[in-house]
Amino acid sequence: MNIWTIMTGELRRLLRSRTWMLNMILLPIVLIFLLGASLSGVVGGGSPETVNPVKVAIVNTAGQAQVQSAMLDAFLKSDEVQRFIIPVEVQNRGEAESGLRTGKYGYAVIVPQEFDRDIQSGVHAELEFILGKNHSDNTAAGAVFDNFLSEINYKQAAALTLGPEALAAVQPVLTEQPAVQLGNLNNGGKDYTASQFYAASMLLMFLLYSGLTVTGSLFSERENHTLFRINSMPVKGSQLFIGKMLGVGLLTGVQCAAIIFFTDVLFGVYWGNRPWLLMVFCLLMIIASMMLSILACMLCQTSEQATSAVNFLTVAMTFMSGGMLPLPDSWVNSVGAFTVNHWELQAMIKMMLHSGFEQLLPNLLVMSAICLVLISGVVFTYRKVGYQ
Amino acid sequence: MSKIWTIGWNMVKRTIGSRRGLLLHIFLPGIVIAGIISITGGSDNSSSGTVLYTNLDNGPGGRHLLAELKGTGEYELAERSDEQAVKKSVIGQEGVAGLLIPQDYTAQLLDGREPQLTVYELKITEDSVLLKLKAEAIARQMLVTAATVKGAGSDDQAVRFAAILQQAEQHNVSSIKTDYDLYPRQTLGVITGMTLMFLMSLVTSSVNQIMDDRRGRTMMRMYSAPVRAYEITLGNFCGSFLVGLIQIAVVLILGKWVLRYDYEVPMLLYFLVLAAFMFVSMGIAATVAGLIRNPRNAGMLNALILTPTCMLGGCFWPISIMPEYMQKAANFTPQKWAIQAVDIAATGGGWNELWLPFAVLGLMAAILLALGSATLRPNEAGVSA
Numbered sequence: 001m002n003i004w005t006i007m008t009g010e011l012r013r014l015l016r017s018r019t020w021m022l023n024m025i026l027l028p029i030v031l032i033f034l035l036g037a038s039l040s041g042v043v044g045g046g047s048p049e050t051v052n053p054v055k056v057a058i059v060n061t062a063g064q065a066q067v068q069s070a071m072l073d074a075f076l077k078s079d080e081v082q083r084f085i086i087p088v089e090v091q092n093r094g095e096a097e098s099g100l101r102t103g104k105y106g107y108a109v110i111v112p113q114e115f116d117r118d119i120q121s122g123v124h125a126e127l128e129f130i131l132g133k134n135h136s137d138n139t140a141a142g143a144v145f146d147n148f149l150s151e152i153n154y155k156q157a158a159a160l161t162l163g164p165e166a167l168a169a170v171q172p173v174l175t176e177q178p179a180v181q182l183g184n185l186n187n188g189g190k191d192y193t194a195s196q197f198y199a200a201s202m203l204l205m206f207l208l209y210s211g212l213t214v215t216g217s218l219f220s221e222r223e224n225h226t227l228f229r230i231n232s233m234p235v236k237g238s239q240l241f242i243g244k245m246l247g248v249g250l251l252t253g254v255q256c257a258a259i260i261f262f263t264d265v266l267f268g269v270y271w272g273n274r275p276w277l278l279m280v281f282c283l284l285m286i287i288a289s290m291m292l293s294i295l296a297c298m299l300c301q302t303s304e305q306a307t308s309a310v311n312f313l314t315v316a317m318t319f320m321s322g323g324m325l326p327l328p329d330s331w332v333n334s335v336g337a338f339t340v341n342h343w344e345l346q347a348m349i350k351m352m353l354h355s356g357f358e359q360l361l362p363n364l365l366v367m368s369a370i371c372l373v374l375i376s377g378v379v380f381t382y383r384k385v386g387y388q
Numbered sequence: 389m390s391k392i393w394t395i396g397w398n399m400v401k402r403t404i405g406s407r408r409g410l411l412l413h414i415f416l417p418g419i420v421i422a423g424i425i426s427i428t429g430g431s432d433n434s435s436s437g438t439v440l441y442t443n444l445d446n447g448p449g450g451r452h453l454l455a456e457l458k459g460t461g462e463y464e465l466a467e468r469s470d471e472q473a474v475k476k477s478v479i480g481q482e483g484v485a486g487l488l489i490p491q492d493y494t495a496q497l498l499d500g501r502e503p504q505l506t507v508y509e510l511k512i513t514e515d516s517v518l519l520k521l522k523a524e525a526i527a528r529q530m531l532v533t534a535a536t537v538k539g540a541g542s543d544d545q546a547v548r549f550a551a552i553l554q555q556a557e558q559h560n561v562s563s564i565k566t567d568y569d570l571y572p573r574q575t576l577g578v579i580t581g582m583t584l585m586f587l588m589s590l591v592t593s594s595v596n597q598i599m600d601d602r603r604g605r606t607m608m609r610m611y612s613a614p615v616r617a618y619e620i621t622l623g624n625f626c627g628s629f630l631v632g633l634i635q636i637a638v639v640l641i642l643g644k645w646v647l648r649y650d651y652e653v654p655m656l657l658y659f660l661v662l663a664a665f666m667f668v669s670m671g672i673a674a675t676v677a678g679l680i681r682n683p684r685n686a687g688m689l690n691a692l693i694l695t696p697t698c699m700l701g702g703c704f705w706p707i708s709i710m711p712e713y714m715q716k717a718a719n720f721t722p723q724k725w726a727i728q729a730v731d732i733a734a735t736g737g738g739w740n741e742l743w744l745p746f747a748v749l750g751l752m753a754a755i756l757l758a759l760g761s762a763t764l765r766p767n768e769a770g771v772s773a
Contacts, residue, residue, distance in 0.1 A: 022692060026692075027692050027695070027696075030696055031695060031696060031699065034696055034699045034700060034714075035699065037710075037711065037714055097568070100568075101568075101736065103735070119561055122560070123560070124560055124561075124562075125560070125561050125562075126561070126562045126563055126564055127563045127564075128563065128564050128565075128566055129563050129564070129565045129566065130565075130566045130567075130568065131565060131566070131567045131568070131571060132571065133571050133735045134571060135571045135706075136706075136708055138571060139518075142565070143521060143525075145563065146525070146563065147525055149561055149562060149563055150525060150526075150529055151529060151532075152561045153556055153559060153560060153561040153562070154529045154530075154532065154533050154552070154556050156555075156560055156561055157533075157552045157553070157555035157556040157558075157560070158533060158536045158537075158552050160555055161548060161551045161552045161555055162536070162537070162540045162548060162552070177502055177504065178504070178524060179502070179504060179505060179523070179524050179527035179528050179531065180504065180505045180506070180507055180520055180523045180524045180527060181504045181505070181506055181507070182506075182507055182508075182509070182520070183475075183486065183488060183506035183507055183508040197510060197511040198511070301408075304593065304596065305408070305412060308412055308416075308593065311589065312416060312420065315420075316420065319424065322481065333480070333481060333482065346479070346480070346481075349479060349510065350479060353479060355479070359476075
């Protein structure tokens with residue numbers, strides 16, 4: 001009965017706080033929206049109008065117009081290339097280099113003497129590229145010129161093997177479909193998009209952040225000296241503690257459900273085909289996050305320190321599980337495996353991809369084990385330290 | 389002046405005076421940022437992304453594709469037994485992407501059909517996008533080559549096709565890339581972003597102390613001493629700024645001289661950028677703290693501002709990949725300008741370019757600090773809830 005009273009009291013206190021509502025429900029949705037909107041350009045493969053053509057300095061070491069590379073010339077004049085590249089003829093290498101340093105050009109190509117003749121006679125021929133100041137310009141211009149060279153390379157190989165007359169007979173190949181398709185990782189069900197990955201990792205980060213509610217709740221009672229008053233009531237310490245945790249846990253569950261619901265409705269994030277199992281995993285995550293913050297509260301003296309500790313844990317674990325930035329894969333599976341997020345994230349992705357239950361089982365077992373260890377840790381420290 | 393200094397110095401002592409405070413506010417963030425620097429910075433040039441593949445084709449086409457991908461030196465290839473195994477490994481994040489070469493790929497090419505390669509990715513990364521482009525380019529050339537072989541109309545097409553591919557693997561026509569290291573390293577932006585994020589959250593904690601003062605009625609007692617409101621405000625700001633400077637210095641020293649990460653930027657300039665950013669985030673924290681009366685909520689609301697602005701300002705990914713309207717919105721975040729300043733400095737720009745981000749940061753700081761000190765109202769003890 002006492003537990004019930006304390007729980008409803010806690011719920012009422014939290015629900016009355018507008019900041020809490022803002023923080024815990026609005027913020028994740030805003031973040032997932034930001035993620036989705038910012039990365040949508042990447043998802044769509046970049047629409048053509050956003051491509052800024054790169055200014056490329058072309059240096060003909062031969063000098064005179066008649067020995068210039070006709071092949072390169074024809075290539076640079078084609079419409080397809082002009083969308084990406086603005087070629088600028090430059091007198092010599094020094095001028096190109098200084099232009100690159102000041103940012104006048106984004107990329108430079110040095111054409112050696114008799115480039116065309118070397119290719120036709122089948123000897124080694126190479127262009128020199130000089131990289132500029134902007135990483136994405138380098139990638140874009142590099143890709144264009146690499147394509148140009150590789151096309152010549154295959155043609156030359158064909159000419160060397162089949163004889164030059166074979167090239168004359170080549171019809172331009174019209175393709176109807178891209179040579180590479182994006183595979184469906186799914187085992188049936190809806191299409192998986194990469195933004196789902198970030199939605200899941202953000203949800204987990206917020207479930208960890210909800211531990212801040214625990215620290216707030218435990219320390220406010222102590223700092224406002226209301227804990228003394230409660231202690232003068234016929235309430236056991238454990239009852240108070242359990243009641244508080246139930247209240248916070250219940251609200252966190254609601255928060256989690258709200259995030260999943262709103263992201264599904266507003267942004268079309270698909271959360272998988274096993275709602276019950278998703279609930280179980282969320283519950284385990286909530287337990288883990290709460291237990292971690294209770295431990296932080298009991299081991300720290302002031303609320304500020306406990307808050308810092310929870311913050312630190314949250315960011316560190318999200319980061320190490322690869323949820324924030326792409327990390328090297330060796331990291332994700334070695335160090336990342338020591339974080340709660342790792343197991344949860346994988347389970348959620350597997351659910352989104354409709355993996356079989358047997359693939360989810362290891363994650364479930366590991367999470368349950370983690371929760372058990374944490375709960376026993378909390379019980380142990382509660383016996384030792386208590387909540388006074 | 390001495391009063392301001394006393395209050396400021398007291399603030400420093402309270403925050404990092406004790407051993408625990410020193411650990412929590414100086415060493416822990418320093419170690420975290422240094423760790424992030426070494427992980428992301430270390431992965432920059434040495435490690436290459438792992439591509440998980442399965443080759444169901446037994447002709448030269450599939451072999452050639454893999455040889456070419458390996459030849460770029462950007463990927464490590466790891467074989468899996470079949471399609472299911474590739475998918476499973478991709479889901480298990482064992483590599484950046486998966487590649488499936490379908491059965492009879494070569495035969496279909498020579499037949500004049502258009503077989504498709506399949507790339508699997510769990511999340512979009514630069515590596516997986518580049519892999520797709522690269523595979524696409526190689527596959528297209530093979531398609532053209534197959535058509536050429538067909539056009540030549542000989543009987544032994546498969547052998548000739550293989551011979552051409554083998555010849556192409558020699559890379560008789562190639563390029564050399566001269567790299568003068570003109571562009572800022574890819575990880576520099578991320579590292580700066582992470583540092584900014586941590587700095588911002590650290591500032592929050594020192595502004596929270598001002599709130600604690602007000603809540604604990606210590607502020608009231610201060611008024612019984614001959615100090616003015618502006619002296620208290622200034623003193624507190626000075627104190628938290630000093631703490632911030634120490635934090636920046638520790639992080640930079642750890643990164644530069646202990647972990648030996650090459651920032652490619654003069655350290656003094658980097659320090660200046662971070663300090664300017666520090667001013668702005670103090671302003672933000674103070675404004676928020678002034679608007680929200682309950683100190684605990686102020687901390688939470690800061691989180692509400694911190695993460696979204698970091699995302700928008702390009703702390704986690706380059707701004708250039710975001711859509712146009714998001715890039716415009718990014719102009720309102722201080723992170724964007726700080727990162728831009730570092731970017732300009734890394735590419736060797738002088739003060740003729742650098743003045744703009746610094747001016748914007750300075751303006752933001754001035755406005756926000758003015759707002760902050762107006763709303764903070766140290767002479768009110770107001771606590772609600």
